[in-house]
Amino acid sequence: MSQMNILLLGYGDVGKTISKILMSKDVKPVVVDVKEEIEYELEYIKADVLKESFWTFIDLKNYDVLVVALPNDVNAIFCILMAKKLNPDIIVFARCNDSNYVEKMYRAGADYVANLPLVSSEIVITSIFREAMAKRMIYENLQIVVYEIKNGSPIIGKKLEEIKIPNCKILGVEKEGVTYRDDDFVITANCKVAIVGKKEDLMKFEREYIVS
Structure with missing residues (x-):
């Protein structure tokens, strides 16, 4: 796209x-x-x-x-x-x-x-x-967070349809300036993933998939 x-x-x-x-x-x-x-x-x-x-x-x-x-x-x-x-x-x-x-x-x-x-x-x-990494917009505990996926993250190689995040939704992925929402898009290093969800659920995602 x-x-x-x-x-x-x-x-x-x-x-x-x-x-x-x-x-x-x-x-x-x-x-x-x-x-x-x-x-x-x-x-x-x-x-x-x-x-x-x-x-x-x-x-x-x-x-x-x-x-x-x-x-x-x-x-x-x-x-x-x-x-x-x-x-x-x-x-x-x-x-x-x-x-x-x-x-x-x-x-x-x-x-x-x-x-x-x-x-x-x-x-x-x-x-x-989703231009700024980790830019958060909070309203009543709901946030949209943009994560930069780095080498070593277990999410790399997965298709969007394979990523299950309880109580959260992936809005899209940005790679080299292009935004993707296709279910068969494969996550790679250095792309950015925008997710909407509550703070506690996003923190669980961070602990499991985000490499600092």
Whole structure:
């Protein structure tokens, strides 16, 4: 997979910031909003994401990541549910305005929820691209951690589908600037693995697989 295909729902202040950062990394997301026009040279779909016609039209199998940047948390939960129903493998990052909805978004299927304004758009992008080793984003004991796999790690040589981490999920692997999520991808030395889970479960993974 040469580059992530990202679908961005919502082009308000948060959506604009996320799109700017993505473009600075030479990635152009496909933006969906009800507005007539948007800034920048982006592929744009004018649609109402709350209507069934949009979800019938869009083919989520063409996307690796969905970023839900809607101002209404209930609407965001609806979009998360629809996305996971249509493509269970898509990675979903969601904006949350009210902390009371964070857990509901996770239950709906979100892989990472940014409780704004506690978590900035820049951190959401960092979590998507996994550029910094061991950069941790904590919300209610949930973390996304990027591990650099070094020589001697027992995880080397294993396929992603063979790696079983209790209560954790591998979001992707980065090798030489390319991100992989294929089940048959084989872990090698010097690649980076992004995992989401609770602190205690990630510590167990570190003790078993990470060589300092």
